[in-house]
Amino acid sequence: MVSTPVARWLVLASALLFSTGGAAIKTEAFSAAQVSAVRSGIAAIVLAVYLVLVRGGRLKISPGILPAGVLYAATLTLFVAANKLTTAANAIFLQAVAPLYILVLGPWALGERWTSRDLAHVGALVTGLAFCFLGQQAPSTSAPDPATGNLLASVAGVTWAGTLLFLRHLGKTHADDSGGLGAVIVGNAMAFLVAIPFAWPPPSASATAWATVTCLGVFQIGLAYVFFTRAIRQVSALEASLLLLIEPVLNPMWAWLVHDESPGAYTLAGGAVIVSATALRAATAPRGQEALRATSGTPPDRPSVER
Numbered sequence: 001m002v003s004t005p006v007a008r009w010l011v012l013a014s015a016l017l018f019s020t021g022g023a024a025i026k027t028e029a030f031s032a033a034q035v036s037a038v039r040s041g042i043a044a045i046v047l048a049v050y051l052v053l054v055r056g057g058r059l060k061i062s063p064g065i066l067p068a069g070v071l072y073a074a075t076l077t078l079f080v081a082a083n084k085l086t087t088a089a090n091a092i093f094l095q096a097v098a099p100l101y102i103l104v105l106g107p108w109a110l111g112e113r114w115t116s117r118d119l120a121h122v123g124a125l126v127t128g129l130a131f132c133f134l135g136q137q138a139p140s141t142s143a144p145d146p147a148t149g150n151l152l153a154s155v156a157g158v159t160w161a162g163t164l165l166f167l168r169h170l171g172k173t174h175a176d177d178s179g180g181l182g183a184v185i186v187g188n189a190m191a192f193l194v195a196i197p198f199a200w201p202p203p204s205a206s207a208t209a210w211a212t213v214t215c216l217g218v219f220q221i222g223l224a225y226v227f228f229t230r231a232i233r234q235v236s237a238l239e240a241s242l243l244l245l246i247e248p249v250l251n252p253m254w255a256w257l258v259h260d261e262s263p264g265a266y267t268l269a270g271g272a273v274i275v276s277a278t279a280l281r282a283a284t285a286p287r288g289q290e291a292l293r294a295t296s297g298t299p300p301d302r303p304s305v306e307r
Contacts, residue, residue, distance in 0.1 A: 010231035011243045017224035019250035021087030023258040024212050024220065025080055027140050029205035032084040033198035035213055036077055040191035047185045050226055065183045068166035071159045071185030076118045076148025077194060077219075080154035086149025087142070088255035092248040093132045093270070094153035099125060099241040100162035108162075117281065121242055124277035131270030143260045162188075164241050167232050180229035188221065241269035242281055249275040 025035050051057050075095075082091040099122055110122030139146060163183075203209075232240055249271040252263040263271070 004234050006178045007231040008239075008243060009235040010227040011240050014228040014231070015244045015247040016250065017220050017227075018244070019092075019247040020158070020254055021079070021082075021220050022083050022092060022251040023254035024216050025083040026255065026259055026261075027205075027212050029209040030174060030197070030213055031203070031205045033082045035084075035216070036080045036195035037199035039080070039212045039216040039221060040188040042075055042191065042214060043221035044185050044188035046218055046222035047188065047225060048180060049196040050222070051178065051181050051185065054158060055178070055181075057181075058064070059182050059185060060178065061186070062179060062183070064166055065179060065186055068163060068183035069186030069190055071162040071166060072183060073190035073194065074159040075156050075163055076150045076187065078159065082149045082153035082156060084149070084152065086145060086146040087140075087198050087247075087252070087261055087263060089132065089252035089261075089267045089271075090143075090146065090150055091153045091156075093129055093267070094150055094253040095156045095160055096125070096245055096248045096274075097129065097154075097157040097162035098164060099238060099245075102164060102238050102241050105161070105165060106289040116243075118238055121277055121281045124208055125245065125274055127241075128270040128273035128277070130243060131273060132267045134266040138152055140261070142255070142261050161241070164232075168236065169228065180232055181225070184225045184229060186298055199294060201275045239281075242278060245274050246247060246274050 025032075025039075029125065030038070048059065052061065064066070077094060079091065082094075087173040093305070103122055143149065167180045167183060170183060228240075235243070252267060252271065256263065
């Protein structure tokens, strides 16, 4: 069983791997469908091999896995398409509104209580997002249709929130992380099947471009979800989504370094607000037995003053 502090670090490690997606997805030789097909196809294989050979388990289609897979497949597909049309910063920050939906749905869907700390963090998130969208993004080579891309990224925020809720439910109802892994494998397989008819024929790309897209499947999705599905069993859906907010800060930085895609001063200011609030939230999170009770829904020994 992963301890709660270790689980938080695993979520942060998965966020670091997730953050490489924006820059790699913008590889010019591949269309959105081609990136989605290669990335999700390889990720499904990597995670299935991990589940069967490393964990000694097998894929079980239990209640919750199929709807989680559908929502996750939608998130994967929408995120790739959004990154091809708008800036990496806009794509990831619009998806990052997931904690707002989880705050509303979490108590009803999972019976997980929110605290004043959660509300303060979401308030900081809203402030950071407001900064990010104060400036208007003009079309560019790496972001040819920001308006459409922003719309797709906004929908991805809804599907990602649903994915996190289902993954948290599977983590709480399964004895190990096989349920979460199963949902991620099914979701990637679905995303691959949706994309492959539009991805043929494969592009005439350089070895570097192929290696970049391959790494998306192996590391940005595969290894990241090995970490994340293991951690989500002991981290609440809301806390996981908040810790993952370091991804929106790092994602635009990689896009800037690789593609010279400038997120703008307002986006940088919003990112600074979000990463600072996330660091504070992680540093002040409850530990030990109280944390385990909070994430499992077990009442504490004494009444909590937080509501």
